[in-house]
Amino acid sequence: MIKKIVLLFTVIVLASCSSSKPAIATTKKAAVHQTRTAAAKKPVYSKPTAKYPSTNNTTEVIQSTSKTVVTSDLINNYILQFKDIAIGNMKTYGIPASIILAQGILESGAGRGDLALEANNHFGIKCHKDWLGESVRHDDDSAQECFRKYPEAAESYRDHALFLVGKKRYEALFTLEKDDYKAWAKGLRAAGYATDPKYPDKLVSYIERYNLHQYDCQVTGRNYVPINTSAPARSSSSVANSDPKINMNSYDPNSYEVQKGDTLYSISKKFNLLVDDLKRKNNLTDNAISIGQRLKVK
Template sequence: MFKKAFLLFVLISFTACHTTQTVVRTTKKVPPKTRTVSRTPKRTTGTKPVATAQPPKSTNQAGNQQGEEVIVSTSKTVVYTEVVNNYVNDFKNIAMGNMKTYGIPASIILAQGILESGAGKGDLAVSANNHFGIKCHNDWTGETVRHDDDSDQECFRKYKDPSESYRDHALFLTTRTRYSGLFKLPKGDYEAWAKGLRAAGYATDPKYPEKLIGYIERYNLHQYDSQVLGTEYVPFEGQPVKVSNAGSSTASAGGYEVQKGDTLYSISKKFGLTVDQLKQKNNLTENAISIGQRLVVQ
């Protein structure tokens, strides 16, 4: 009996060992390892280095580099301050002579000459001695040249020498009624004259007065008005200077004393005349003159 009970127990135990059981497994989540990533900036191919801004070059009174003056005349002209100063020295006496004779401020005459002729280096000044950009108009019977301006190949006046251009400029302003209002302005008020020229239609450029005033003040051209008027001259870069009424130590009361090296041409150029006009004023039949001789120049 005991044997049977023992065998039964062994049989039950053996059967229990082979029973299928569902096993639940728990998977522990392992956190990922932290890696330190070193990033190298991406190089862009074909990229040029950026240049750093360079300090500006030194400028002159006109605000241009290395004394360069860009003048938009009838042809765009680039000149240097020295060229402008030389131009003023060459024509200041003619301008003062025209101021005395015709009543146009010398500063305005010179400023217009600088602007219109490119300080004597523009195409019209070089090819035709035309320093004021005066076109032919219907009353012109002299020589002409063609030049692109507001329209292609417009007709401009041609002169034998620059002094004729200066004289014609004075006649152009004094003989046309549309400019008559200018001569009611004070001769020492170059700003009013500059604006008046534009208003009367001398130029279509709305900045024409501004340009004339700019040249007058940069190059102190109003000093020549003061010389003619005998007034106090105040330079823009210095203190007031008192000047005499005479434009030259050798010229007074419309007369001129011939100096060494003078010729009828050089004297006529100083006073805005032609050689023939100078000879006519002095009843000369030939070109010979002598040192110390007094000539009528007005």
């Protein structure tokens, strides 16, 4: 009897061990399968790309009355801010708007130079004997020279025009064609406006890189042909159709940079404007715009 009980117990134990092994194997296989499935379903993340591609925002150093580091975006925004004043001064005083803007960029470091920030002096004009307004001291050709100070930048632009008109040594400039910016650049240097022998080349470089001659043509009514097609300029036809993008301009939220596919109508709809209002804000006489051109929208 005892042998039968022992035998029965042995059989039960063996049966129990035999039944447990497949269960363990099944559990391992399931775990492995589950791990592999999870790994297969795990999303693979790639490096995100920018929604809006960056523009070619180059950096340069402007050396005038101070050393200033600027970007092409800063220069473009400077032009946008003061082009209307330059056009007005060309109409009133006969100085090419392109020359006015190029001098402003160079002399003020696109509005970021010490004199521009401290005294609203955008043309490096010194006090001279006839100056009765406020002044500041600044190191230039000599230590602590006297420079004119203005309540606002627009006054500096006006005084620049009066300065050229009122000085006898600049008389020869006004015998030149109003929109001959190369002759004006050389004439300013010859008349003693600047001592830098490369001054004319620097002015011409800004005019041609940023298509400033277009503003001369707006006054004279002559056809304008862009020299630098990547810079803001008006063309003879509107931009070809494509998917327009909102400009991500971090410097001037009140302006918009024309993208491929834009028209005045599409831009006016983006900013809830009438086309006529958009044209008036930007002194446009027709519907022609070009890629890279900056428009006032507010």
